[in-house]
Amino acid sequence: MDLLTQGLLGATMVQSGAKQQETRLATGIGFFAGIAADIDILIQSENDPLLNVEFHRHFTHSLFFVPLGALIVALLLWPFLRKRLTFARLYLFTFLGYCLSGVLDAFTSYGTNLLWPVSDARVALNIISVLDPAFTLILLIAGVIAFRKYNHTAARIGLLLAAVYLSFGWMQLHRAEAIAETLIAERGHRAEQLLVKPTLANLILWRSIYEFDGQFHVDAIRVGLFSEPRIYPGESVNKFVLERDLRGLSTFSVLAQDIARFSHFSSGFLAIRPQQPDVLVDVRYSNLPTTTAPLWGIEINPEQPDQHAQYKLYRDSSSATREKFLKLLLGEHVLE
Secondary structure, three states: OOHHHHHHHHHHHHHHOOOHHHHHHHHHHHHHHHHHHHHHHHOOOOOOOHHHHHHOOOHHHOHHHHHHHHHHHHHHHHHHHOOOOOHHHHHHHHHHHHOOHHHHHHOEOOOEOOOOOOOOOOEOOOOEOOOOHHHHHHHHHHHHHHHHHOOHHHHHHHHHHHHHHHHHHHHHHHHHHHHHHHHHHHOOOOOOEEEEEEOOOOOOEEEEEEEEOOEEEEEEEEOOOOOOOEEEEEEEEEOOOHHHHOOOOOOOOHHHHHHHHHHHHOOOOEEEEOOEEEEEEEOOOEOOOOOOOEOEEEEOOOOOOOOOOEEEEOOOOOHHHHHHHHHHHHOOOOOO
8 A cells, every 4th residue: 555554554554563652663663664565666777677567566565574674674673762761672663564565455455465585466455545645644644643552452453443444345346246246147247357446535436447358348337335226337458378469479488478467467368458559558547437547557669578567557537527526526426
């Protein structure tokens, strides 16, 4: 998730395990430890644009890296805190602050390499968006109260409420999945793979992507709290097949290897953008849940197979897009 939420989770985790007089010091340590795993965002290369995509939320977010990651944070803070805490106590705090960084990201739709090096699979449970103000607010209020009142009980209550919110997301996910499966059956399709994920900053509007007969079909599903579910049929696009779409490209070429890396990152949900035949997109993400217009993709040039693919962002923050998204979120019957 975003850095603020990661830091708040780390802070409340450490607050919950701190003594009353340690609460404020623990808050800062926990916040720093909570964001430390995202240091992997600095892994970049001008010569290899996909390196950052490949290693963001990678080994630093693994459960197996937690003891080492917490130790590194403790060593960095020790020169500043050696007169206020024993190293053992400092390490306990950094461990508590760091330990759920990867787990929290695994709850999102983006995912993380939670079990590296045992498994290179990206774990994405799809029960919360990468940015969710309600979840962040729960942790913020709990953390502020704990900080001001020197009260770890507030932090523990905040963590409990955050867990309840994640449980609500899990429930909403299963409701949306059931609706998607019914829709697929009504169309006479058989999903070879199905992905349902929350849209940005809410647990009401969900994006469904499934594969059938060589195509990805995209729909929006609104799962309201006090209203009937609503389905917004969306677009479809042909699934990318290397042997067909880039016939003759050597599997040993730099471009083919980059495509394989991007496919792993995208869980195989790849398609060539119809409007741009030289752009390979991640179908999982779009500016609107009913479209295949991408948030990101890679530009490919088969005529230069030994050059790296270029990673590109295609975010659309126009007022028209925001208005359409809001109509979907509010359950409007007809979109303009």
